[in-house]
Amino acid sequence: MLTLTSDFGSPYPAAMKGVVLRRTDARLVDIAHDLPRQDVRAAAFWCRETLPYFPPAVHLVVVDPGVGTDRDAVVVRVGGHAIVAPDNGVALPAARRIAAEADIAVECFRYEYADPASSTFHGRDVFAPAAAAVHEVGVDAVESLDAIAPLESVAPDDAAGAVVDCRFPEAEVTAGAASGEVLVVDDFGNAITNVPGSFLDGREGGTLSVNGTEAAVVRAFADVDAGERLVTVGSHGFVECDVNRGRGADAFGLAPGDEVRLTEA
Numbered sequence: 001m002l003t004l005t006s007d008f009g010s011p012y013p014a015a016m017k018g019v020v021l022r023r024t025d026a027r028l029v030d031i032a033h034d035l036p037r038q039d040v041r042a043a044a045f046w047c048r049e050t051l052p053y054f055p056p057a058v059h060l061v062v063v064d065p066g067v068g069t070d071r072d073a074v075v076v077r078v079g080g081h082a083i084v085a086p087d088n089g090v091a092l093p094a095a096r097r098i099a100a101e102a103d104i105a106v107e108c109f110r111y112e113y114a115d116p117a118s119s120t121f122h123g124r125d126v127f128a129p130a131a132a133a134v135h136e137v138g139v140d141a142v143e144s145l146d147a148i149a150p151l152e153s154v155a156p157d158d159a160a161g162a163v164v165d166c167r168f169p170e171a172e173v174t175a176g177a178a179s180g181e182v183l184v185v186d187d188f189g190n191a192i193t194n195v196p197g198s199f200l201d202g203r204e205g206g207t208l209s210v211n212g213t214e215a216a217v218v219r220a221f222a223d224v225d226a227g228e229r230l231v232t233v234g235s236h237g238f239v240e241c242d243v244n245r246g247r248g249a250d251a252f253g254l255a256p257g258d259e260v261r262l263t264e265a
Helices: 012-023 040-053 092-102 122-137 139-144 248-252
Strands: 002-006 028-032 058-062 073-078 081-086 106-111 148-154 177-185 191-196 207-210 213-217 229-233 238-243 259-264
Touching: 002 012, 002 040, 002 122, 012 028, 012 058, 012 122, 028 040, 040 058, 040 081, 040 092, 040 177, 058 122, 073 092, 073 122, 073 139, 081 092, 081 122, 081 139, 092 106, 122 139, 139 148, 177 238, 191 248, 191 259, 207 229, 213 248, 229 248, 238 248
Parallel strands: 002 028, 002 058, 058 081, 213 229
Antiparallel strands: 073 081, 073 106, 106 148, 177 191, 177 259, 191 238, 207 213, 207 259, 229 238
C-alpha cells in the first residue's frame, strides 16, 4: 500500500499517482489533497491523526512551502512504515506516534536528488519517485537505495536533530482554567485546541467560558439543540469548541493559532 497526502487539490495528485504507477504495482490510497495550503503544522497534525491507523505502508506526504529551495527530502522509517516527505517537520509527529505505540525507534534518512524537471512541482519530480523507489525495494531495505543517506536513529519521543522537527505547543492547565491555542479547524468548522480532553473530566453537563463566551460541556453534539455552542472532547483527545450543526470556529471567532482560554463560567 502507498498512501498520498498533499495540499495540491486537483489535478496535481494525478501526476504523482502516474509517476508511482509507472514504477510499481502499489495499491494507492488517498488520505487528503485538500489540506490547508502550505500549512505544515496542520498537515503534520492530520497525518498524526490518520497514518497510525493504517497497516504498514509507504506514505507520500507533500505539503511543501519550500519547494524549489535547498530543503532536503527525507524518508522517515518507523517499523513497517516509511514516510516520504520534505524535510520541514511534516513527517515527525505521525512517526513519533507510531513509534510510541509500538515502543520502537524512528529512523531518518536523506533522499538525495539532483536537477528535478521542475522547481515548482517536487511532488511529481522528487517525492513520487522517492516513494516509488522505497515501495520497490521494501521499507526494510531502504538502506539499499543509492539515493539514500542515513541520518540517525532516535528514541520514540526524541525524533529530531538531523531533520527539521514539528512539535505542537502544550496548553497550560490548572484545576479551574486552561490556556492553549487552536491547532486546526476541520471541514465541519470545529476548532480543535491543544487543551487535553482530561480538562473536561467531571465537567460534563456544566458550562465553561471560552474567551468570555459561555458554552455547554457535553459528550455528544446532539446533547444541545441545533445551533448551540458546545465544548467537547474530539476523537483526537483534545478539547474542541463546536456548534451542533454549525461552525464552531465562526461562533467562537476562532482560527488556527488563536489563543484559547477556558475558565469556569
